[in-house]
Amino acid sequence: MAATNLFTPQPLTKSAASSLSWKQPIAPAFSLSMKRRLAAAQPRRFVVLAMENLKPTILVAEKLGEAGVKLLKEFANVDCSYNLSPEELCTKISLCDALIVRSGTKVSREVFESSGGRLKVVGRAGVGIDNVDLSAATEHGCLVVNAPTANTVAAAEHGIALLTAMARNVAQADASVKSGKWERNKYVGVSLVGKTLAVMGFGKVGSEVARRAKGLGMHVIAHDPYAPADRARAVGVELVGFDEAISKADFISLHMPLTPATNKILNDENFAKMKKGVRIVNVARGGVIDEDALLRALESGIVAQAALDVFTKEPPPADNKLVQHERVTATPHLGASTIEAQEGVAIEIAEAVVGALKGELAATAVNAPMVPAEVLTELKPYVELAEKLGRLAVQLVSGGSGVKSIKVTYASSRAPDDLDTRLLRAMITKGVIEPISDVFVNLVNADFTAKQRGLRIAEERVILDGSPENPLESIQVQIANVQSKFASAISESGDVTVEGRVKDGIPHLTKVGSFGVDVSLEGSIILCRQVDQPGMIGSVGSILGEENVNVSFMSVGRVAPRKHAIMAIGVDDEPSKETLKKIGDIPAIEEFVFLKL
Numbered sequence: 001m002a003a004t005n006l007f008t009p010q011p012l013t014k015s016a017a018s019s020l021s022w023k024q025p026i027a028p029a030f031s032l033s034m035k036r037r038l039a040a041a042q043p044r045r046f047v048v049l050a051m052e053n054l055k056p057t058i059l060v061a062e063k064l065g066e067a068g069v070k071l072l073k074e075f076a077n078v079d080c081s082y083n084l085s086p087e088e089l090c091t092k093i094s095l096c097d098a099l100i101v102r103s104g105t106k107v108s109r110e111v112f113e114s115s116g117g118r119l120k121v122v123g124r125a126g127v128g129i130d131n132v133d134l135s136a137a138t139e140h141g142c143l144v145v146n147a148p149t150a151n152t153v154a155a156a157e158h159g160i161a162l163l164t165a166m167a168r169n170v171a172q173a174d175a176s177v178k179s180g181k182w183e184r185n186k187y188v189g190v191s192l193v194g195k196t197l198a199v200m201g202f203g204k205v206g207s208e209v210a211r212r213a214k215g216l217g218m219h220v221i222a223h224d225p226y227a228p229a230d231r232a233r234a235v236g237v238e239l240v241g242f243d244e245a246i247s248k249a250d251f252i253s254l255h256m257p258l259t260p261a262t263n264k265i266l267n268d269e270n271f272a273k274m275k276k277g278v279r280i281v282n283v284a285r286g287g288v289i290d291e292d293a294l295l296r297a298l299e300s301g302i303v304a305q306a307a308l309d310v311f312t313k314e315p316p317p318a319d320n321k322l323v324q325h326e327r328v329t330a331t332p333h334l335g336a337s338t339i340e341a342q343e344g345v346a347i348e349i350a351e352a353v354v355g356a357l358k359g360e361l362a363a364t365a366v367n368a369p370m371v372p373a374e375v376l377t378e379l380k381p382y383v384e385l386a387e388k389l390g391r392l393a394v395q396l397v398s399g400g401s402g403v404k405s406i407k408v409t410y411a412s413s414r415a416p417d418d419l420d421t422r423l424l425r426a427m428i429t430k431g432v433i434e435p436i437s438d439v440f441v442n443l444v445n446a447d448f449t450a451k452q453r454g455l456r457i458a459e460e461r462v463i464l465d466g467s468p469e470n471p472l473e474s475i476q477v478q479i480a481n482v483q484s485k486f487a488s489a490i491s492e493s494g495d496v497t498v499e500g501r502v503k504d505g506i507p508h509l510t511k512v513g514s515f516g517v518d519v520s521l522e523g524s525i526i527l528c529r530q531v532d533q534p535g536m537i538g539s540v541g542s543i544l545g546e547e548n549v550n551v552s553f554m555s556v557g558r559v560a561p562r563k564h565a566i567m568a569i570g571v572d573d574e575p576s577k578e579t580l581k582k583i584g585d586i587p588a589i590e591e592f593v594f595l596k597l
């Protein structure tokens with residue numbers, strides 16, 4: 001079975017994409033067979049150029065460590081273009097399959113819109129993804145991945161560097177000495193030992209800062225509404241409420257992401273709650289501090305000093321009053337800038353982007369479910385089954401019926417917690433939406449697209465007795481409140497119903513309406529309802545045979561002998577209209593439908 005590519009996103013046009021299967025890795029699928037064909041047919045120079053063009057293109061818009069660029073080049077054409085204006089980025093992006101940025105590039109909605117559907121992955125070479133419009137990425141089915149771990153230590157070390165440098169006026173004293181002065185009394189500092197440090201945001205960087213600050217003899221408390229208390233306890237840190245943290249602290253170090261909830265979280269109201277003479281370090285994001293309020297707090301003496309690596313606008317304007325302030329130490333967003341961190345980040349993001357372009361699920365996906373590789377391997381045939389059932393169900397609906405409500409029933413012997421259905425739901429959504437629209441659906445945009453189209457998908461689990469060896473016994477897809485072009489597809493519940501299961505790793509259709517069938521879901525399917533009588537299989541088979549349509553499978557499901565039956569015929573080729581008409585003209589056939597998988 002081909003590798004499952006869960007991220008194959010929107011090619012430029014749907015017709016151009018029809019040859020590209022959801023399950024084919026983007027570049028390798030092209031390159032292997034196409035390269036061989038080109039090599040056989042074309043002069044050598046042309047072949048090289050053609051092969052280059054078949055590789056995906058990755059735009060690296062900010063400086064990335066060499067090791068990462070090298071990794072990217074093994075897989076793709078890499079365009080390293082730094083300092084692009086927003087307009088230049090929008091122009092270039094339509095030629096790129098992936099984009100890699102750091103914090104200096106705004107990946108706005110316009111970027112996704114300008115990509116014309118070609119952009120499949122945005123890689124953020126670092127942690128903070130506040131410079132990427134995640135909603136726009138999701139709406140465009142574009143995966144966003146980041147490199148969340150490789151710069152943690154660098155950021156924590158920079159936080160500690162700023163803390164100690166600020167307390168001892170290192171930057172100010174250095175500038176003074178360089179200007180020829182010797183001001184020993186002016187730059188008397190404060191000690192850290194025994195002082196209380198409030199770490200705001202006890203995640204990766206925050207906990208590393210806490211660990212180091214404890215080593216400096218500080219009393220460390222932390223505030224993080226989402227951090228587990230045992231993780232804090234393990235570092236010897238007490239988790240406290242926001243007000244308690246900021247009011248008890250001699251030093252405050254910020255380590256939370258910039259979100260609507262943390263935007264300007266240090267504002268006039270909260271500065272007023274702080275101890276007079278508090279010192280503040282920010283290596284998180286400029287936006288978590290109201291910079292005007294900080295200036296006022298510095299002027300009023302509430303804040304004695306601040307050390308800032310990040311600013312609301314980067315770079316800050318040259319006359320920025322905070323940067324110019326005597327009691328502020330400023331660095332140009334250097335938290336992640338060590339040789340070691342940049343090499344690590346570059347490799348981490350290159351691997352994530354290449355993996356995503358190959359269709360692998362990224363462990364650092366920001367806007368898609370992260371599914372462990374072993375779960376994905378196990379679910380692979382069920383993922384295929386889910387998409388095909390969606391595709392079949394929607395093709396059974398009469399035009400104009402308006403598909404609005406889908407019920408999916410998963411029958412499994414596993415406990416509900418052991419079955420992650422997000423992938424399956426996404427693929428059913430893809431199967432249902434794609435045949436009836438121009439929208440391309442993937443794991444990233446499936447839920448969004450369903451919601452946007454007013455499509456409700458209800459999921460139900462049926463827990464079976466038996467061995468939980470397989471993740472699922474069957475998947476049933478029902479579309480409610482619709483007419484069917486094949487009346488027998490309506491089950492007793494009144495819904496268009498199809499059900500399938502995986503047998504020996506191959507998806508099978510096992511039920512249509514209330515009729516049991518058994519056809520492997522490969523190629524296409526003809527469904528006929530007939531009066532159950534001898535010779536039917538032969539009649540249909542010979543019409544198809546005369547037209548050279550290869551039959552892969554046939555199965556008959558009936559309510560009772562000599563009553564109604566459903567014949568499901570798997571075909572490798574699409575029969576002509578005339579052939580289908582001849583089948584329809586067989587007197588015992590009451591209705592039939594041709595369904596493409």
Ligand SMILES: NC(=O)c1ccc[n+]([C@@H]2O[C@H](COP(=O)([O-])OP(=O)(O)OC[C@H]3O[C@@H](n4cnc5c(N)ncnc54)[C@H](O)[C@@H]3O)[C@@H](O)[C@H]2O)c1
Pocket residue numbers: 127128129148151152155200201202203204205206223224225226227255256257258261262283284285309310333334335336337
């Ligand atoms: N200056 C730099 O170069 C640099 C380098 C690395 C990271 N960063 C920034 O540092 C921050 C932390 O990075 P990280 O890798 O530790 O991320 P992380 O996700 O591991 O940790 C962030 C923590 O903040 C917590 N949090 C969320 N909302 C909060 C709130 N309202 N109040 C308190 N805590 C809250 C989260 O629960 C989480 O534990 C991010 O903003 C990141 O962009 C900056």
Ligand SMILES: O=C(O)[C@H](O)COP(=O)(O)O
Pocket residue numbers: 102103104125126127128129151333334335336337
């Ligand atoms: O969020 C991050 O990873 C840091 O802010 C680093 O940003 P940078 O990659 O622009 O240095």
